[in-house]
Amino acid sequence: MPENEGAERDLSALELPQWGRLRETGDPWDPYQLIDKDGRVCAEAQAFFKDLQAAGREDTTLRSYALDLLRWLRFLWVLDIRWDRATSVEARDFMRWMLLADKPVRVHWRLQLRPQTAAPKGPGAVVRRPPPGTLNPVTGKSSPGVKYAAATRAHCETVMRTFYDFHLREGTGPIINPFPLDRSRQASRANTHHNPMERFKHERTGRYRPKVPKRIPRRIPDEMFNAIFAALKYNRDRAMFAFWVSTGVRAEELLTSTNRDDLPGEQVIGVIRKGTRDYQRVPASPDAFVWLRLAQEEAWRRGVPRGRNAPLWWTLRRPWRPLEYPAARAMFIRVQELLGSNWSLHDLRHTATYRMTSDPLVRLTDVQWVLAHKQLTTLQIYLTPDSDEIVGHMLAHHARQEKKATEQPRPPLPAPGYDPASMDVLFGRPNS
Template sequence: MTSTSFRPEPHLVVVERLGSVVAAAGPLPWILRDANGVEHPATSDYLRHMLACDYSPGNLRSYALALLRWLRFLRAVDVDWQRAQREDTRDFVLWMRTSAPARPAGQRVAGTVNPRTGKRCLGATFAPATINHNLAVISSYYSHQISQGSGPLLNPVPKRTAPRGGRAHAHHNPLEPFRQPRRGAYRQRVPQTSPRAIPDRMFDELFAAMRSNRDRALLALYVSCGARPAELLGLTGAMINYGEQLVGVIRKGSRALQWLPASPDAFVWLVLYLNELPTGLVTTDTTVWWTLRRPWRQLNYDALRAVLRRANEQLLTNWTLHDLRHTYAIRMADDPKVPLVSLQTLLGHAHLTSTQRYLLPRLEQVLAHARDHYRRQAIPEPAEHTPAENLGYDHGDLHELFGWQELRR
């Protein structure tokens, strides 16, 4: 069947969860297996290309999962990946806009607002940012295949619209205002959200819900050093400086080692956790974070999310690991003695504009200002009238100019 043949409406397409992305033992960290459990050669070739371009293993896994979703959809509509056309991309986007992704069990109704945190729960369909990410990966995948002489003659994903066919604002005149470029075909409008900090009272509840010294140490380090979740999980024994109370992390973008200060309380919980581990388990080259159940295994990101998910179920909240980083950043930004460029370095932002978003008024601040305004309107302040005698003018001059004495009578 070709892409122009009859097919059901995108929201009626049933996409089976066939195939998988698995870790590989060779130089390629991840491979994609099709519905038959066989490695997909075209995808592996593309991932090798991205690996040679110095993409991280985490990025390669994300790209492989996006391609797996695309291949599953093509299988459902009976279209070979080498014959995909623009109509297939259109239907794929429509399918993602109406289908339900896999969600962890126990979460509240999708799309609703959590009454305790004020944050929206995960939506019932794929998020706009996820759709745009999938389109970017598929476009890059077919660009590589076309350059290798395989795949369709035309990339099924339309290019992004940009001035002069290049990067947006690449040739911008600094004397003219910036204009938002038009979104490319099938790209979704991503809502702009402000970072939210965990209030101190609710953070204390979250900390009390931790079941082990390991989890308490992780939570205290996240909220006091501002590292990304994956960066702190890569902590080894050689990356802890107890004397200076510093932890070293490998930055996500530059992959450079950077030392970050942490609170004394975080180091207290860290030492309590390390004292519970067997002697010799944590060395200068091994990870600091291990599972609590034997056999000892390195704590990964999914296991850490499970720890936070259990706490959310207990507290009826929907906090995420990245909320801890937002909390750190907002606390530092509220301190007038912390320069913005210092906060940029601590957060590992490549551009200062990424750090400036923490200076914007937050929702709780705006609401507090509005409540103060309504309170002042409800109780008007008495007007202050200064008697003429207290102004310091001569009574004779006032009598000559205005007849003040007669007016008083």
């Protein structure tokens, strides 16, 4: 019997304290360090991060894996169990806890509001956000709920299974992975009944991995995009929005561009692709380069560093720093607070994809190249109309049916050579 097999834990009363932390070092050889509850670096985690880095994973991937690993270690620290002594019982209880427990509430210091009777007013006032899980009336998207999302739980299960698989191969961890594969997959061969006409699926499913619903890409309607664009205050933000919605590149990919990547004569801009780290020049709309030129002239007059190898996007205030994704995301959130919407920066990529795929003169292979998709089938989700389009089509259908029912049916015309009056007498119809 595994250790702690017969122990019943009260998971409803379990709360994870904020023990340990993730430290960003700034060292490219060791970008992140996981600090345990005693203030020491977790050697087992650092070995795992080095293996991921050797496999070509980005620093953002290391950070994402480290946060999931820190959550698992906090769970074990509360139970007073070493990481290499954990069994499938702890893994099962951990996934149950993530399913039923509330996420820890971390209120940003800017959002901590004092009790007041009236709503805040003025440009510096803080806008109260809707309760978690509330459906946004403008976008139709719900805000993050109080529970862990299925995608978060699935990602955490994958990270933990990969972490223990690594130490199992290296001989530095337990001999049995606490996060095993599904029982139906342990005694059979992968893709046993595969249909050769379909793509291969990822069948290495974990036993405790939840089912993740398919996400429907959401685009920003043209009228709402124009409203958001009109609410922007600075030419830098207008230029970024014009590039995002015309090129379809990811938000963080555009922020990697430098001054030498701006080629208005060829109407292309160079970016470094996420994942592959390949350099690619993608076409953009003419107005994007106009807004960019205006933003550059303003920035250079204020003293922003120049040069071909200098970053293309900078902060608006001193000290001058290259614009990073968190700052761009915060800018987008502030603009949307005026409209009451909750779109994400990635929805701009979906919007650009919808616009390109809706143009009958643009080939899907061209869209695949612009978006840097590995498979052409990835564009299938963009060819399916969203709920708003389907509702509009069905309402138009009902309107046509109602109009058709109210119209007076016309009698059929006789064939050439027949007298219409004779046909009226024959069928007993009144004279027309």
